[in-house]
Amino acid sequence: MKKTMIGYQVYSARDDAAKDLLGTLKSLKAMGYDGVEFAGFYGIDPKVVKEYLDETGLVAISHHVPFAAMREDIFKVIYENKTIGCKYIAIPFLDDETRPGSAGFAETLKDIYRFGKLIKEAGMQLLYHNHDFEFCKVSDQYGLDFMYDAVPECILQTEIDCCWVKYAGEDPAEYVRKYAGRCDLVHLKDYVGRKEAGKNPYALIGVDKDTASADEGVAFEFRPVGYGCQDIPSIIKAGQESGAEWFIVEQDLSIGRTPLEAAKMSVEYVRGVLANN
Amino acid sequence: MKKIMLGYQLLSCYKQASENLYDALKQIKELGYDGVEFIGFFGHEAVEVRAMLDELGLVGMSTLMPFPNLKDDLYKIINDCRIVGCKYIAILLMDPALIPGSAGFASALRDIIHMAGVAREAGIQLLYHHHGWEFGELSGKPALDFMMEAVSEGLLWPEIDCYWVKNAGCDPVEYIKKYSGRCDIIHLKDYVGYRDGAVMFEGEDESVPFEFKPVGHGWQDTPATIEAGIAAGAKWLVVEQDAPSNGSDPMSDARASIEYLKNYGL
Numbered sequence: 001m002k003k004t005m006i007g008y009q010v011y012s013a014r015d016d017a018a019k020d021l022l023g024t025l026k027s028l029k030a031m032g033y034d035g036v037e038f039a040g041f042y043g044i045d046p047k048v049v050k051e052y053l054d055e056t057g058l059v060a061i062s063h064h065v066p067f068a069a070m071r072e073d074i075f076k077v078i079y080e081n082k083t084i085g086c087k088y089i090a091i092p093f094l095d096d097e098t099r100p101g102s103a104g105f106a107e108t109l110k111d112i113y114r115f116g117k118l119i120k121e122a123g124m125q126l127l128y129h130n131h132d133f134e135f136c137k138v139s140d141q142y143g144l145d146f147m148y149d150a151v152p153e154c155i156l157q158t159e160i161d162c163c164w165v166k167y168a169g170e171d172p173a174e175y176v177r178k179y180a181g182r183c184d185l186v187h188l189k190d191y192v193g194r195k196e197a198g199k200n201p202y203a204l205i206g207v208d209k210d211t212a213s214a215d216e217g218v219a220f221e222f223r224p225v226g227y228g229c230q231d232i233p234s235i236i237k238a239g240q241e242s243g244a245e246w247f248i249v250e251q252d253l254s255i256g257r258t259p260l261e262a263a264k265m266s267v268e269y270v271r272g273v274l275a276n277n
Numbered sequence: 278m279k280k281i282m283l284g285y286q287l288l289s290c291y292k293q294a295s296e297n298l299y300d301a302l303k304q305i306k307e308l309g310y311d312g313v314e315f316i317g318f319f320g321h322e323a324v325e326v327r328a329m330l331d332e333l334g335l336v337g338m339s340t341l342m343p344f345p346n347l348k349d350d351l352y353k354i355i356n357d358c359r360i361v362g363c364k365y366i367a368i369l370l371m372d373p374a375l376i377p378g379s380a381g382f383a384s385a386l387r388d389i390i391h392m393a394g395v396a397r398e399a400g401i402q403l404l405y406h407h408h409g410w411e412f413g414e415l416s417g418k419p420a421l422d423f424m425m426e427a428v429s430e431g432l433l434w435p436e437i438d439c440y441w442v443k444n445a446g447c448d449p450v451e452y453i454k455k456y457s458g459r460c461d462i463i464h465l466k467d468y469v470g471y472r473d474g475a476v477m478f479e480g481e482d483e484s485v486p487f488e489f490k491p492v493g494h495g496w497q498d499t500p501a502t503i504e505a506g507i508a509a510g511a512k513w514l515v516v517e518q519d520a521p522s523n524g525s526d527p528m529s530d531a532r533a534s535i536e537y538l539k540n541y542g543l
Contacts, residue, residue, distance in 0.1 A: 103417030106426035113390065114429060138416050140380040149383030150427070152391070 035059030100143020163189035190228030226269030312336030377420030446476030467495030493537030
């Protein structure tokens with residue numbers, strides 16, 4: 001059987017990465033990560049990022065590229081990702097004017113189709129990384145499923161974020177199985193707390209406008225993988241049985257410990273689960 | 278050159294066309310229509326159909342095609358259309374499990390995008406012939422608009438059916454304007470009266486029994502529709518009448534429709 005690889009979404013340690021990308025990558029490699037998924041290059045030339053990767057021996061798995069940046073210049077996005085050698089490019093998020101349920105969603109679909117084809121032709125694969133807002137109903141099914149049904153597998157694959165699936169009230173392991181063969185990358189993300197009316201967890205991570213303050217969101221907290229409410233072994237098993245090649249650790253915010261300390265706890269936990277599977 | 282070509286949808290004389298396609302086409306030609314839109318080829322081989330059209334001097338510009346047929350037999354249909362000379366295929370989505378609002382719609386949309394791409398490679402434009410159910414809301418807009426926006430521009434165009442637009446409470450003229458440059462074929466379809474589910478407009482009498490009518494003889498503002506079509510670059514106005522008025526012969530209504538259009542100056 002092919003070795004299951006463990007990746008790290010660099011967004012989880014964005015402050016460290018912004019200060020010292022090479023040092024951060026070295027730390028991640030030393031902890032035992034096989035590869036990284038980027039969320040921007042912190043102003044560093046992609047050619048230099050590629051040199052860092054070669055120096056550390058980490059695989060460039062994927063890149064979270066804002067949808068607006070793809071719309072602005074998809075060819076630049078493709079060029080940059082070919083430069084660092086990513087096999088995947090992921091749409092990380094959709095704002096409230098482009099997401100399922102909004103009037104802009106039809107055009108979003110059209111562009112996903114176009115970008116996915118161009119990315120495919122360039123030898124890479126487009127992914128969609130979900131949150132919980134795609135679990136609204138569009139034409140009698142979840143907006144997330146609508147997207148994956150409306151666009152062929154070869155053009156769009158999933159990058160199932162287990163945290164947001166569970167947060168939306170669905171079972172992450174089942175969701176991974178639902179997209180067997182279409183889930184090369186799975187996001188492992190743990191948390192405690194539950195969804196509360198009027199609270200928006202993205203306010204915690206500063207990517208979405210919300211009226212609720214961060215203080216009101218204390219019930220919800222991101223945790224290192226294996227230290228929250230997720231049944232990680234069942235998700236990993238589902239992933240392995242569904243063809244996942246990479247499990248990517250992501251922790252949007254680390255409370256009470258540095259992101260890299262949390263990253264170490266996560267990778268050690270995941271290694272342990274993989275060793276027992 | 279003519280301002281716009283006049284076509285006839287053979288669904289309007291389905292029985293006659295099924296019994297004797299050549300005879301039906303001949304009558305349509307004699308009435309003065311420039312071309313016909315098929316709904317399948319009534320069991321004939323494409324080469325036979327092409328021979329009939331050539332003999333009569335009619336153009337077979339398009340064919341309506343139900344979604345399941347196109348899904349199962351895309352390449353045969355494309356091949357037939359290339360032989361007959363159809364430049365358009367107008368898809369019909371009727372299955373309640375696939376129409377907008379149903380959970381099957383997303384996958385139907387994916388298939389339509391695929392079909393449209395293949396048709397484009399074959400030099401055929403895929404059209405979407407709507408009914409009333411494409412005017413329900415889907416992610417913040419009427420489903421018909423959702424489809425037209427979600428599919429790359431140019432791959433899928435609407436075949437605007439003036440009856441169904443109005444039935445949904447919308448203005449055919451506005452819809453034609455909205456899709457200016459993408460509405461090569463417009464279905465003119467006239468009627469009087471109220472039908473279940475239809476949205477009534479100011480001044481319309483709900484007590485009038487529903488009936489399809491020859492073009493220009495009902496409640497549609499046909500002159501405004503024609504002008505909007507010409508302004509939007511439409512190439513064909515296609516007369517479609519789902520059922521003849523007063524149980525009369527479809528051909529006499531077909532005559533009334535084209536006489537109206539000729540008198541209008543087309």
